[in-house]
Amino acid sequence: MSDIQQIEVPGHSLGVRVDPGPEREDRPALWPSVGEYPIYDPFLYTTMTTDDERNHRFHTALERLAPGRRILDIGTGQDLLWAREGLQAGARHALAIEVIEAAFHKAAASLPAITSQDRITLLLGESTSLRFAPRADVCVAEIIGSLAGAEGAAAVLADARARHLEPGGLVIPHRAVSLAAAVRLSDLLPEQPVAFAESSLPYLRNIFDWHGSPFDVRLRVENPPADALLSEGAPVEVLEFNGDLQTQQSTTTRLVITRPGLVDGVLTWLNLWCLPDEEPLDALRMKTNWATIYLPLFDCPLPVEPGDVLEVTLATALSDDGVHPDYQLNAALHTADGQRHRGSLASPHHGGAFRSRAIYRALFPAS
Numbered sequence: 001m002s003d004i005q006q007i008e009v010p011g012h013s014l015g016v017r018v019d020p021g022p023e024r025e026d027r028p029a030l031w032p033s034v035g036e037y038p039i040y041d042p043f044l045y046t047t048m049t050t051d052d053e054r055n056h057r058f059h060t061a062l063e064r065l066a067p068g069r070r071i072l073d074i075g076t077g078q079d080l081l082w083a084r085e086g087l088q089a090g091a092r093h094a095l096a097i098e099v100i101e102a103a104f105h106k107a108a109a110s111l112p113a114i115t116s117q118d119r120i121t122l123l124l125g126e127s128t129s130l131r132f133a134p135r136a137d138v139c140v141a142e143i144i145g146s147l148a149g150a151e152g153a154a155a156v157l158a159d160a161r162a163r164h165l166e167p168g169g170l171v172i173p174h175r176a177v178s179l180a181a182a183v184r185l186s187d188l189l190p191e192q193p194v195a196f197a198e199s200s201l202p203y204l205r206n207i208f209d210w211h212g213s214p215f216d217v218r219l220r221v222e223n224p225p226a227d228a229l230l231s232e233g234a235p236v237e238v239l240e241f242n243g244d245l246q247t248q249q250s251t252t253t254r255l256v257i258t259r260p261g262l263v264d265g266v267l268t269w270l271n272l273w274c275l276p277d278e279e280p281l282d283a284l285r286m287k288t289n290w291a292t293i294y295l296p297l298f299d300c301p302l303p304v305e306p307g308d309v310l311e312v313t314l315a316t317a318l319s320d321d322g323v324h325p326d327y328q329l330n331a332a333l334h335t336a337d338g339q340r341h342r343g344s345l346a347s348p349h350h351g352g353a354f355r356s357r358a359i360y361r362a363l364f365p366a367s
Contacts (some may be wrong), residue, residue, distance in 0.1 A: 008211050010209065019192055027223060033150065033151065033219070033293055036145055038150070060275065066086045067082060067091065069137035070095070070137050071094050073097065074162055078098075078102075080120065083095075085331060086138075091119075097119075104124045136169060140170065141160070141172070154239055155325075158247055174274060178240075178268045178270060178314075182257060182310045183229055206313070216353055216355070219296075230304060242276075249315070250314070254309050257307065260303075271283070284326060299357060305335070307336055314327070314329050328345075329347065
């Protein structure tokens, strides 16, 4: 069973379906996707700074690439994390940029306590708008989303390579890939209701406050059981930060069903390389602050058998802010008996429809 709680959003009170069950570290939980919005608080920052899988990879890359070089830290956060780590790794100077004012002021307040503060320059603003000289040799940016490009990494880092890095400059991370597999949402939340975790409600409210109205947010699933996947994972979004980096792309892939079940969408998750020769971080199978994102395709779950094929096309186009991508998902399920079922999802960064799909009407029941 689930509860209905009210949250205050611009203009009215909104009902939200909430899971009353206990929130445990290993229990699956449904949240809105939060990383692509300027709503960071101490809890979200702590989940990143204590993420050992993530931090080890970024630290190793800085140890290899930072010594003797000027580094640029985009999205430095309140802790100036990679600027400080870069200096400790031997960088001669760090330029740190933060767009969220509250985080910038906390970072500025912490500068006097940093031994090497004279080698850090802190700027407030969007890296895509700022101008400075000289250029950096290495750019480090942890603006990777659970859906790899959701936080605007492609546009921001393409701009950084063009305007802020010396020719031949390098970006950390090296590569990010979103993989997708066929699933049914209720299988990702076994023996519990399909409902938001109660602790996620403040973030849901903050997203709607930031935008000015509710919209169909992307659905973040924490700790999903790996055995809920009905197919192997395959890439649907590829970001080559030191190669051919595309700010808009379209990828079509075939997800072959490997076990019988019901499918109503896809689960996406992140693979991340900070260096080209390392094993990637796998957000589905490793403990990390990146979670998985469920994207609905069919309002009614469809039966599938091994050998059936879900053909998926994921396309990205920059939203009206010129940085964050809007996603368009189109799919066709081909079954062994010759039937074809089509599904689609428009998932803009902000705005768009509200309660447009059965899952959103269930999560946000009408008064």
